[in-house]
Amino acid sequence: MCITSLKVNMLGGLSIRSGDVEINDGDNRSRKVWLLLAYMIYCRKRPITQEELVRLLWDDADSVTNPANALKTMFHRVRTTLDRLGDSAGHVLIVRQGGSYAWNCKVPLTLDVEAFDELCQSASDATRPKDRLERCLKALELYGGDFLEHFSSDPWVVPVAAYYHNVYLQVTHEVLPMLEEADRREEAALLCRQAIQLDPYCEELYWHLMRNLLDLERQKEAIVVYEEVTQLLYDNFGVNPSDELRALYREAMSSVSDLPLPLQEIQERLTEIDPDRGAMVCQFDFFRTLYQMESRLVARSGDAVHIALISVQGENNEPLPKRSLNRAMKNLLDQIRYSLRRGDVVAPCSVSQYIMMLPQANYENSCMVCQRILLSFARRYPHSPAKLHYSVQPLIPLM
The missing domain is CATH 3.30.70.270 (Reverse transcriptase/Diguanylate cyclase domain)
Incomplete structure (x- = not known):
């Protein structure tokens, strides 16, 4: 099978697709193979020296008896992995240039992080609010997770991941008021939940989520959100939610039932059930x-x-x-x-x-x-x- 083009995703896990065939970094036993592969693709516009790659793969290069031979072995494994995309794909995609290795840029490749950057820039350049919103939403759709999340502790990944994480959050905070102004509450609530998965301690995201749930008349869901964030903040920081979140919680509690209740039933609800002795x-x-x-x-x-x-x-x-x-x-x-x-x-x-x-x-x-x-x-x-x-x-x- 001839490799004509590739589609690579790095936001979230690493995956490489050629036609109907896809390989990904789900195999934890080949961690260094996928780390090397990710680095070669991300830095594909320049040749990479053996010394740089040895430092990438082995924290203590001095512990490797024969770095050049160890690197050859690692590239053999990388090429074998790439061969799953097509016959001899590994040798086509990774080439030697003198004492360095390089990715073959003659094979067309689309990379999600570059597409994400382009959409964010396009949104920034848009003059109409509607165009800006739709381009931002397309960018957020591409964000499947933090950059190379399986390699989040590797030194070269950390600053890149931090950059894209911050851009994602900036775009999210820009988009939410625009969706709410357009009365697209369901989309706004879904976006909040997705963003909370990546930034679980941001109270502003919880505020938007609760506000949208209340506007959708889903008070019980808003109450659950408040209870969850209250427990999360206390368990991790020993603090309570902001006054703004508490105000939404009170609003949710006050409107959780539309029916008037008799005083006796209200008193029964107020009565403590099975109180413990003591305070x-x-x-x-x-x-x-x-x-x-x-x-x-x-x-x-x-x-x-x-x-x-x-x-x-x-x-x-x-x-x-x-x-x-x-x-x-x-x-x-x-x-x-x-x-x-x-x-x-x-x-x-x-x-x-x-x-x-x-x-x-x-x-x-x-x-x-x-x-x-x-x-x-x-x-x-x-x-x-x-x-x-x-x-x-x-x-x-x-x-």
Whole structure:
């Protein structure tokens, strides 16, 4: 079979197609073969020296007894892989030029990253908003994933992947408002979900996704999105979603049901089911609401309410490894919950801290409660590397 043209994709996995035949980098046993092949194609407009290729394939070139021979063996494997596209394809596509290797540019080749660049530039040059939008969408369609995602840790791949990843996100953030203005909500929501797969910590993408789901009257999906991002941000950064996301969440919750409900049913929904003994455990967002409510009450009643913070650290105030910290925080929550009264409230406020609200407790009693928790934890987990610290302050009344 004669190779007349090739279609190569590098956004996502590496694949090479000739006619109806396609080969790809799904074979992990041939990692260096596909890495070399990707490099030859990406740098196909120039010859590549043996020294450069040895540095590419072997981190410590000195560990290779005979680099030239090792490279010949690797190219034999590369050519054998390319031969699956057609008879002698490997020798046609990779040629020697003196002491260097080169890709045969006489065989027509289309590369998705180059097409992506061209579409982005074409969109930038467009004068009509409609043309700009459609060209941007075509560019985003080409983006099947980050550049050579199976080789994301290789030094030469890292900056290239970062460049295309940033361009993809820039185009996405440009396109979303345009789709929304055109009332193409389904497309906008789908684009958000695709972009979140590549940038899972971008709150702006979640905002657009929730906004579009709400406009499509899919409130329950928007609520699920909020709950997922809340857990994701807390697990990884110990932070809560932005005020903008919380506002969308409240909008979703307020419109989740169109039917009026009788007071008895609403009260049943509000009633805590199978409450645990001990303190009430909630998320920080809800804790803040309770705090604000209590501060209003204290301003009128003058009752004593204190806020206590317990922090988890390692020796010499160093942070604990993530696994040890997660275990310590889980164990600490159990001790806090069952050391407090049912009228007390506790919430995580960072990856290494719990905040507690202690109604009708003065400063001395609040300190005694914290000391009891620390002592209980030390007795229950004597070999834990966690070191606990606490601080207590009065709740500030709303003036």
